[in-house]
Amino acid sequence: MRETSEIDLSRTLLNWYDHHARSMPWRVGPADRAAGVVPDPYRIWLSEVMLQQTTVAAVREYFLRFTSRWPTVQALAAAPDDQVMGEWAGLGYYARARNLLKCARVVTDDHGGAFPDTYDSLLKLPGIGPYTAAAISAIAFDRSETVLDGNVERVMARFFDIHDPLPGSKPQLKEKAAVLTPRQRPGDYAQAVMDLGATICTPKSPTCGICPLRDPCQARMAGTQPDLPRKTPKKPKPTRYGHIYIAQAEDGALLLQRRPDKGLLGGMLGWPGSDWSEAPAETPPFSAQWHSLPGEVRHTFTHFHLILRIWTAPLPENTIPNGLLVMAKHAFRPGDLPTVMRKAHDLWRNR
DNA sequence: CATGCGTGGTA
DNA sequence: TTACCAAGCAT
Numbered sequence: 001m002r003e004t005s006e007i008d009l010s011r012t013l014l015n016w017y018d019h020h021a022r023s024m025p026w027r028v029g030p031a032d033r034a035a036g037v038v039p040d041p042y043r044i045w046l047s048e049v050m051l052q053q054t055t056v057a058a059v060r061e062y063f064l065r066f067t068s069r070w071p072t073v074q075a076l077a078a079a080p081d082d083q084v085m086g087e088w089a090g091l092g093y094y095a096r097a098r099n100l101l102k103c104a105r106v107v108t109d110d111h112g113g114a115f116p117d118t119y120d121s122l123l124k125l126p127g128i129g130p131y132t133a134a135a136i137s138a139i140a141f142d143r144s145e146t147v148l149d150g151n152v153e154r155v156m157a158r159f160f161d162i163h164d165p166l167p168g169s170k171p172q173l174k175e176k177a178a179v180l181t182p183r184q185r186p187g188d189y190a191q192a193v194m195d196l197g198a199t200i201c202t203p204k205s206p207t208c209g210i211c212p213l214r215d216p217c218q219a220r221m222a223g224t225q226p227d228l229p230r231k232t233p234k235k236p237k238p239t240r241y242g243h244i245y246i247a248q249a250e251d252g253a254l255l256l257q258r259r260p261d262k263g264l265l266g267g268m269l270g271w272p273g274s275d276w277s278e279a280p281a282e283t284p285p286f287s288a289q290w291h292s293l294p295g296e297v298r299h300t301f302t303h304f305h306l307i308l309r310i311w312t313a314p315l316p317e318n319t320i321p322n323g324l325l326v327m328a329k330h331a332f333r334p335g336d337l338p339t340v341m342r343k344a345h346d347l348w349r350n351r
Numbered sequence: 352c353a354t355g356c357g358t359g360g361t362a
Numbered sequence: 363t364t365a366c367c368a369a370g371c372a373t
Contacts (some may be wrong), residue, residue: 054368191369288365
């Protein structure tokens with residue numbers, strides 16, 4: 001009896017996907033795809049960018065709001081920056097939103113509004129890296145490209161019982177994933193591996209008993225699957241501190257700041273404040289009787305913990321400090337703020 | 352190639 | 363409470 005071939009394995013996964021594919025607003029499911037329904041590259045691109053390091057549950061609402069407001073790449077390209085950043089607020093990794101707009105404008109202006117369909121051409125676009133280029137190429141255009149995301153890394157590390165730690169083992173995992181990538185139904189296959197990783201071959205407590213690949217899985221044979229994939233340890237997060245100043249005029253207008261495009265929370269709306277460091281200076285945006293609010297705002301970013309003290313004062317008439325903006329009460333929506341700034345607003349509003 | 356870059360869910 | 367983790371990219 002011959003060994004299980006790669007083609008058999010991909011067919012096994014596709015068959016599992018045909019019965020267990022998750023339903024998502026941007027996805028053309030296996031039945032529809034088989035019936036000839038073609039995905040909209042704009043929606044695939046938008047979902048893939050939103051899904052970078054972000055859970056499906058978090059993305060769902062954002063995707064629906066974005067596509068409702070901007071149904072085409074041309075519509076998105078024509079949108080004002082502030083509105084797109086505001087709509088992205090809360091989703092995190094805000095460079096994605098800035099690159100999203102850049103990319104929409106390149107596609108609209110330089111590609112006639114049609115997304116390119118090859119890995120290499122997609123890779124040139126802002127915000128599209130190796131994973132996203134492969135994903136769009138495979139899912140939107142049904143090209144046989146190999147996607148390698150966190151799910152696929154985990155599935156491959158376990159299936160082949162690879163103990164070398166990430167991220168160093170990435171090229172090895174990509175090779176393994178490429179060998180399994182079929183020429184038939186590559187778009188469905190890409191989504192099948194990721195669905196398997198998200199629902200069965202999960203990081204903790206994988207449910208190997210119901211896995212379609214349980215028999216040939218090498219880590220399961222060895223009993224090592226709970227420990228894979230190995231990862232190089234992460235550095236501990238330091239704690240930083242900061243001051244935030246919230247000033248309101250008698251008519252309800254608020255003093256805000258548009259943050260510079262580069263760096264943390266780049267391009268987002270926020271409150272003026274100090275730098276965030278071990279011992280930040282107290283630097284209010286204008287002289288007044290500032291009062292610090294009881295309590296503090298705690299927030300954790302990717303690479304540090306932050307503890308903020310919130311100060312408040314009345315905003316005098318005709319006061320707009322350099323580089324800041326005064327936003328009318330009716331124009332201000334807390335939902336346009338990144339989460340840490342929204343937390344500061346919540347503490348202030350409930351003062 | 353290591354680092355910077357968000358947020359919310361989960362154990 | 364803390365740490366880990368999620369369909370990564372840019373530099």
